[in-house]
Structure formats: structure tokens, C-alpha cells
Amino acid sequence: MKHVIALLCSLAAGAAHAGCGDMAEACQLPDGEYHAVLPEAGGQGAPVVLWLHGAGSNGGNAIRNTDLIDALTARGYAVLTPTASRPFRDGGFSWNFFPGWTGRDETDFLKRAVADAAGRFGTDPQRVLLAGFSAGAFMVSYLACSAPQTFTAYAPVSGGFWRPMPERCNGPVRLFQTHGWEDTTVPLEGRVLRSGSFEQGDVFAGMELWRGANRCTGHAPTSYAETDSFWRRRWEDCATGSALEFALWQGGHSVPEGWADMVLDWFEALAVK
Template sequence: MKLWLAALCLALAGGSAQAGCGADPEPCRLADGEYHALLPKAGGQGAPVVLWLHGAGSNGGNAVRNAALMEALTGRGYAVLAPTGSRQFGERGASWNFLPGWEGRDETDFLRRAVADASARFGTDAKSVLLAGFSAGGFMVTYLACTAPETFAAYAPVSGGFWRPLPDGCAGPVRLFQTHGWADRTVPLEGRVLRSGEFEQGDIFQGMELWRQANGCAGQDPTAYGETGIFWRRKWEDCAAGSALELALFPGGHTVPEGWVDMVLDWFESLEIP
């Protein structure tokens, strides 16, 4: 765990560049943004994709400098696309335009075009895409999955969910795996108030209720419980065809924990995706 956290801290702080646009040291550029691309050893042709969204104050370049996370993903044969959010956060950082009513770049459209661009450049599989993200990236994953679940094959927010007021409902069905730290103080499970009430993070469990409704699950209580390493897992199976819903908690704080990659990719690969 300590090595994993050290790698994550190094990534957020800077470190030496490890990726750009495949073999090109510069990021892949679109008219309204950029993304970094890491390919597996076998190359990009036909490779499934993890579209990874950074946290607030970071960017795509920092994201791919997290060697532990990136090597775990590419080692499973996945191409990693790490775009940079469109909203400025801090002096040199970025975040995502996820809250309804905010003006600016249509992130859903941008991320869709980034996936299409990577497919044209590297031959990656534009249909086998897992959209995942940490913290503010997890917020972006959550809102995109809620409003446009058909955009990507599945969704995996880490340490991020909805903000209050929560949406009245979400489109569905959706394939979603929520992961959160039991001791997270940056994005507590119950949410918290920021900027003297200007913003208020939502309750992760209330968000799970929205996902159950979107997936037409027959009951509130999980149909299966399990453990994978440090993770405590809850699964809903009595839901609409084509949907998938799980929650995993771990005894830690605001981080991407060691073991998350294999757990979530095992889940993703078990899904029946048209």
C-alpha cells in the first residue's frame, strides 16, 4: 500500500513524463483539448480502453506519471487514455465540467471524440471502453453515466459521486462499479459542505439508490456480498437486462487503493457487452 500511495503522490506532484500520444512525447490534441495515450506491449490494435479521468488540480500528463496505476492497467492489455479536464483548478491544474448548469466544454462530447480519435490513431476498440476516474474525475464519471449511460460500455468512479441536490433520476440501464474509502475525509461517504454552503457533496449511498432505480432493481438490499482483498463488495443482480451494479468499500481514505485495478477489470471482463 505504501508503494502505491508513494507512486500516486509522485504522479500528482509532477515527476518525469512517461507518455504523450503513443510514441510521440507530446499529447494527442483535439480542437478543444488533449489526452495522453499509453498502449499495452502488444500495441493498440483491438485493445480495450480505460479512459481515466484525473482529480481536481491535476491533468492527463500527471495521471500517466502514476507508474503503479498505469502499469497495472496496461499490463492487463488495456490502452489507457488520460485526457485533461476543461476547467481551470488552481494555478496550473484542471478539473471537469460535470455539474449541470455549468458553462463550458461539453465533456461527454469531448471524451467521445477522444475515444474515436484514439481508435483512428492506434486501432483501439472504441466499443470496449471503461470510463473510470478518481475524485473530481469520479464526479465526472458519475454525471456522464447518469445522463448518457450509452456513451461507454461501463463506468467505475473512485472516491467520487453526485453533489447535492442529487438528480431526480438517471437514464438507464447502466453498468457501474462504485469504489469508496471508508475513512475518506475529502469526499466522505455522507458528503460535506464546501465554501460556506456554495457546494455540497452528496451521499454515496443515496447515489446508489439512483443507480438501483435507473437499473430497475427489484429491491434495495444487495443480492450478493463478498470480499476481494481489502475490499468489501455488495452486488445487485435482480435488475434490468444489460445492467450491472456493484459497490466496493475499503478501509482507507481518499486514494486509488492497491488491488483496485484487477478487481474492477475482472468485473469489466465478466460483463456481457453487445
């Protein structure tokens, strides 16, 4: 009986995180949906973390990751978890990120989700961190590369670009890349998928693209730091209005413990004008 009660409590806690603010159902747009959780103080004036799920998932599943969502809302952020548009195996979805693919314009959809949340909840559409995991991180990277002015800053976790990689990215961009040293799903060097149909790119090559977009004067980082379990590298000899950091951690393909506070500290320290 105790196990049943614990399970019911767990499901109730997850349900509290699902929906559209106080409403049980997701927030609806003409061509998609997003889930929204507000900080304890409410949405008025709250900055936003727009969090993109990985392949095979959806916004409802993402919002039930209470460890991550609670860490973000505890800092005063509203969290929006949209659902991607491309069907992916067993009822899940993935993002329409790769250049040349047809389908929903994800950049436009994400912009409209942020605007919709501002209208519904009073969240601040000018303070938005676009972050995502795995396929969500690929989406973050491609959007930041092509249209860095869309949101305030970007934080991909366990994902970067696919080959052939972009020849260049637009800038300046404010971006914090995080990746696991032991990631075998999206290895740092990339890997071939589906017998050569797709090929993940090299994360370090992606960092070179970001340095070029930010017009950094050197290849080597200007500073190094260790924060909890993270090995951090930062480039500061770059264009005004840019920010670039890369954190490695020892684990695999997941969002590491402590990521939320580390990235929000970085985001809040940005000199955004």
C-alpha cells in the first residue's frame, strides 16, 4: 500500500508540472503546443527558459523532469517546453533543424510561443534563454547559427551540428555549450547514424564556428575554471555583445546535475543591452 501511495504522489507531482500555467492542457498555437510552468512569484516580468526536448519525446514529458524544471523556476524563471514537429518513432517527436528539410518553421514557431506566453502570463519576451538537450540542442545550435538575434542567449546540452556542418554562423552570439566527456550517443567527435544517412558533427569544430561568429582574436580560451563537476573554458577576446563558454563534465548523454544553476549564473552575468 505504501508503494501505491508513493506512486500516486509521484504522478500528482508530475501532473502539477504539466499544462499551461494553471490549466491542465498544453498551451495551444495553430501549428503546435507548449507546456508552461511559472515561478512561485508568477509570470509577470519573469525571464524565460525555452527548453527543447530530445528526439522521441515531447513538451509534456519535458515539463515532468521536475529536477530540472524546479531548479529553473526556483531561480524565478518561467519554463516553456514546446513539442517538436517531426514524428519520431513510437509517437514521439523531433525538431526540424537541418537546413533543407521541409515542414514547420521551428524558429518562427518558437518565437510565437514566447510571444504567446508573454500575452498569457506577462513573461518577459526580451529575456529568453533558448536551451535544449540532444536533438533539442541541435535545434538550439542551428537557430543560434542562422538567427542569433532571435533570443537573448543559447545553451545547447549534448548536441551541436550535423555534417556537412555550416560553413559559417552569423554573430555575435551568446552561447554556453555543455557536453559529457563519456557521451556515446552524441560523442564529442560525432558519429554516423542510419548506415550513413546522417552524421553528427564534431563538437570542437562547432566551437570553432562559434569563435568565428564572435570574431574572437584567438583559438585558445582566455580563461579556465572548475565549477563543481564541470571543466569550463571561456573566450573573452571577442566581439562586443558576444559571449562564449564551453563546459565539459565526466558523464554521458544527459543533463548533468548542477547545469541549471551554472548556466543561469552565466546568463544573468551577461552584459545585455
